[in-house]
Amino acid sequence: MIDLGIYDEHNLAIQAFSSMLSAISDFRVVFTCNDRNLLITKLKNKRAHILILNLHDISVRNLNLIVQLRIVDPNIKILVVSANQDEEIVLKTFKAGVKGFLGKDATFNELAEAVYSLRNGHDYFNNTLTHILLNRYISRLDQPDQETGTGIELLSARQIEILRLWGESYSNQEIAEKLFISIRTVETHKNHIMQKLNLKNTVDMVKFAIKCNIIDV
């Protein structure tokens, strides 16, 4: 028997979820709640295995709620149901301690599966979330490939050398000594770099160098 708590802002939705979930004999709804301020108290009194949290938006306020709920009952497994699949936000729910997430395309089977997974101590990820994560990762992988096109290919080897040293916090004077050239030459190189790349000032130049992996943060 798996004990469930259900939260939703709307009472009708709670009833719908309750009846749907009660169709599975393993599930028992031990409490419901439609007032976020009462949720913590209810959770204290009626320990459930799993809390189904229907959130219309995943705000910072809701994230804090999740953290508080887990302080009240560290064993509670929280399953968030939300249409808001903004990647940053969704992933932050996991950071807050949510164990499962169902998006707007989830089916009843997925919901049941998620409940079982959480009860067995596993997290539950639906494909939407995985896609989000994967796309995120792929797009991050793509970024270094786009190095060609940022403008670095316009710079000569010498110019990159000066940019690298300067980006490593060497002063113009130090660079001049290192390369056995005049400090004025160092300045000229930097000027040419800024002209070529159409950079307003040296702050932009640091950013450019970081963007092109010429220097590290």
Place this chain on the structure above:
Amino acid sequence: MIDLGIYDEHNLAIQAFSSMLSAISDFRVVFTCNDRNLLITKLKNKRAHILILNLHDISVRNLNLIVQLRIVDPNIKILVVSANQDEEIVLKTFKAGVKGFLGKDATFNELAEAVYSLRNGHDYFNNTLTHILLNRYISRLDQPDQETGTGIELLSARQIEILRLWGESYSNQEIAEKLFISIRTVETHKNHIMQKLNLKNTVDMVKFAIKCNIIDV
């Protein structure tokens, strides 16, 4: 009917996979291959819906093989089976065009499920991969939390404000006008910032601001 191609370095493994997969009446093994150099030719002659690629290691050589296979047959759905779950490498297979991935803990049911998913035009992710991705993301999320400790907590709100504007490439004069203060005050704030954080010069200040997410690259 789903046509399968099977690749493995070991013939025994190919036979094992063949017999296992043939147990499902929907599946038909149309070709097998245990020589990577022949794989491209075989794929040309015997078009399969899905190619099951058993890879012991996911090397750059194997990644190139995947890319070449997809050039030969852009419609081929490649399902990689490998124990090598090094996150970077695994994710690069997806970048190379792999549609499904099964790790060392995968079951036969998952394999069948993966084949059906791929045939239906969907990707297949098993939980291992999702965990890899999620842990990756969470650990990346954790980094900004380490802001406390980098030194930003030493700065006052005003100092952060000046640092932010300056990091957005505004000149001292522009910042002074924006904040209705003297340009000398702006300079003083920057001096105090560098003193507090023990930064050698402004290049370091840009890096610091980026490190603390005060500005973007």
Place this chain on the structure above:
DNA sequence: GAGTGGTTACGTGAATCACGTAATAATAAC
């Protein structure tokens, strides 16, 4: 009431910025 830290502001000399010009050499284009 003395101490601490934040915000404001100025003085000063050195360094850097931002924008020129310009010589030399190498390479590409005509």
Place this chain on the structure above:
DNA sequence: GTTATTATTACGTGATTCACGTAACCACTC
């Protein structure tokens, strides 16, 4: 073979910024 372009070198100049002081005023703490 002359011309054009670009890289590298270097200087001039005025404005700006850096880096380091000092210092007044306020708020808060002990």
